[in-house]
Amino acid sequence: MAIITRRTRLGAGIALAATAALLLTSCSGGSTPGGSDGGDAPKSATATSVKDFGSFADLEAAAKKEGQLNVIALPHDWANYGAILDAFKKKYPEITINEQSPDVSSKEEIDAAKTNKGLDTAPDVFDLGLAVALSSTDVFAPYKVQTWDDIPAELKEPTGLFVGDYGGYMSIGYDSSKFPEPKSLDDLKGAKFKGSVAINGDPTQAGAAFAAIGLATVQSDGTLDDFQPGIDYFAELQKAGNFLKVDPTPATVASGETPVVFDWDYLNTAYSKDVKSWKVTVLPGTGYAGYYNQAINKDATHPAAARLWQEFLYSDEGQNLYLAGGARPARMEAMTKAGTIDEKLASALPKAPEKTVVPTEKQSTDAGTLLGEKWAAAIQ
Missing domain, CATH: 3.40.190.10 (Periplasmic binding protein-like II)
Known part of the structure; x- marks a missing residue:
């Protein structure tokens, strides 16, 4: 089945519960990331968690040193991405976000990464339907955010190659x-x-x-x-x-x-x-139901910024921003139990x-x- 614009792209690609679990367990893990970021590339490009940077502050410092982040397929009226991008810019004014082709499909995101490989215009991160994510794992760098344990197992590839972030009905x-x-x-x-x-x-x-x-x-x-x-x-x-x-x-x-x-x-x-x-x-x-997935380009020009972006999206702030857009964040259940979910926004969602x-x-x-x-x- 063909996939066209971002607004209408293949949302059925991210599964809830058992369907996703079955698909994810069939996915092969382990790609070797690359990229360059002006001196810290080897450590940033191969980091699979914050621990590989030393601390979260060290990750922030590395990302600020890179100074840029290339995103693709993030229209501002989709799942509150306008507010999410603004919040990241406010939190990290040292990092310039380069927004590319907001209305392209999941497949076109991967095509852009391959076409621009080795160039500073290549996307650093992806937002994808599961069908494309499953067929593109050779393009991804595995990474587990600090809130990894809060994300349901059925919504994440075991090594962190791609992870469900938001979805709905x-x-x-x-x-x-x-x-x-x-x-x-x-x-x-x-x-x-x-x-x-x-x-x-x-x-x-x-x-x-x-x-x-x-x-x-x-x-x-x-x-x-x-x-x-x-x-x-x-x-x-x-x-x-x-x-x-x-x-x-x-x-x-x-x-x-x-x-x-x-x-x-x-x-x-x-x-x-x-x-x-x-x-x-x-x-x-x-x-x-359908969910979308986050993934990091293994050849990201700004690998530290890419990982910091993921950390932000899966933080309480990032997840509540998805919720403000009417989407159901991946960590919703854990945040509800922890009392960090925006209860007013959660109660406004249509009944499941x-x-x-x-x-x-x-x-x-x-x-x-x-x-x-x-x-x-x-x-x-």
Whole structure:
């Protein structure tokens, strides 16, 4: 299945619970990092934890000496990355963040690393779906942040090559001033939702749209082994005149052009900043989940800054900033127990479904093939 823009990239790639655990245990670990940072490169580029620097203060000093950090695929309206980047800049004004190609896909992040290998423009860090992370471990440097033990085992590759950082559930966002809360998929077939229901992209290319079909499949008593029930559902929605063939953006939501949207709950939640009547619901029953992963480029030009960035993202501050964007941080359970989670933000999250599913690689591949064959005809 192809992957396109960052906004619609393959979010189903990060698994929760057993699915992720199975995939991660099949991943081979251990790559040899490289890179250069003006004198401290060998130690910084091969460091697998803060201990290899000596102390956290030593890591900070090494990163400040490098003075720069190259990030890629971090749009400011995605999972609160605008605020996260600003917070890191404020905390470390000595480090200039170079933001590259915010809307590229996970695969394009890896392509950029390979194309720019040896150049000071290569990305130092990645933010990736699991499918791409699993196939790109030869590009990563293993590193375990100080809060490693707080991260659920099913969300991290055992050696630290890549680690889940934030995620959420496929949800339905809607303008509550115009529509009642949808309690089931059948509600969206009603006359009240005429020409109003959009998905985020083309499911043959876009991850969020792909996940919408997956959600429709399991909510229609199907399984992820066969996405046909999900395709049939949207065909029915199209036949009823309720399916809207417009890709939602903050602008289309604000204008009312896309008043009902299938999307990740943290992206749907972000729309409420501009539309005060915008609400988000995660349907009861079986839900569809996805997480994203952090990884460090083994050839990072700024290896110490890359590791400091990871430490920041997995700190209480970084994790609460993801939460402020409506995403569920990887350390949420541990932080809740420790009393360091922002309880107000946590309580504002849509209620989690009773059961969660995420497709395996084979299920994703099979579903992509099926969608390629049948999607276009289904919504004509």
